[in-house]
Amino acid sequence: QQQVKQSPQSLIVQKGGIPIINCAYENTAFDYFPWYQQFPGKGPALLIAIRPDVSEKKEGRFTISFNKSAKQFSLHIMDSQPGDSATYFCAAAISGSARQLTFGSGTQLTVLP
Amino acid sequence: EAQVTQNPRYLITVTGKKLTVTCSQNMNHEYMSWYRQDPGLGLRQIYYSMNVEVTDKGDVPEGYKVSRKEKRNFPLILESPSPNQTSLYFCASSGATSGTYEQYFGPGTRLTVT
Numbered sequence: 147q148q149q150v151k152q153s154p155q156s157l158i159v160q161k162g163g164i165p166i167i168n169c170a171y172e173n174t175a176f177d178y179f180p181w182y183q184q185f186p187g188k189g190p191a192l193l194i195a196i197r198p199d200v201s202e203k204k205e206g207r208f209t210i211s212f213n214k215s216a217k218q219f220s221l222h223i224m225d226s227q228p229g230d231s232a233t234y235f236c237a238a239a240i241s242g243s244a245r246q247l248t249f250g251s252g253t254q255l256t257v258l259p
Numbered sequence: 260e261a262q263v264t265q266n267p268r269y270l271i272t273v274t275g276k277k278l279t280v281t282c283s284q285n286m287n288h289e290y291m292s293w294y295r296q297d298p299g300l301g302l303r304q305i306y307y308s309m310n311v312e313v314t315d316k317g318d319v320p321e322g323y324k325v326s327r328k329e330k331r332n333f334p335l336i337l338e339s340p341s342p343n344q345t346s347l348y349f350c351a352s353s354g355a356t357s358g359t360y361e362q363y364f365g366p367g368t369r370l371t372v373t
């Protein structure tokens with residue numbers, strides 16, 4: 147049973163475009179939602195995270211939008227660059243056991259120059 | 260440099276030949292975990308450890324063993340590997356005092372079982 151569903155599986159955008167990656171979760175007990183970025187040959191690294199008490203969080207060009215009622219959250223990358231080409235994973239966890247992350251299936255993003 | 264190291268990085272083995280993948284972290288983290296990454300399935304947790312001598316099953320523990328005798332080390336053991344364990348494996352650690360719950364991942368071990 148996949149508790150966090152991620153889409154799309156792959157995404158290609160031109161430089162400067164705004165790729166959007168979507169995730170939906172089922173477990174209403176989840177209250178911590180991080181995004182991890184993975185470059186080829188590397189392990190994932192934390193990019194940005196949000197808790198459900200806010201609807202949006204920005205860090206540089208990366209923004210998480212959160213819709214608690216719809217049980218959905220998304221990652222937007224403003225002014226995307228070729229260096230943003232990577233695989234992105236959304237995840238969810240319950241505070242207190244927040245190291246028990248449930249990951250989405252991943253989105254392979256390619257930003258064309 | 261704060262890091263999680265894994266060895267080996269690449270491993271090709273045959274069905275049934277016991278193997279161990281080592282994981283070590285130098286950040287004094289209490290929590291350590293093993294994941295496997297497969298195309299279209301994302302990262303799935305195999306086992307985790309909240310501290311020394313405390314381990315528990317994740318989502319896909321079948322065919323794997325772990326131990327946590329020292330805080331810094333968390334080896335993954337495949338007693339009798341099978342081809343369906345061919346995958347990319349990641350070790351991760353996290354500190355109890357980290358308010359972000361950030362997990363630090365190692366570089367990965369690509370395992371092929373023939």
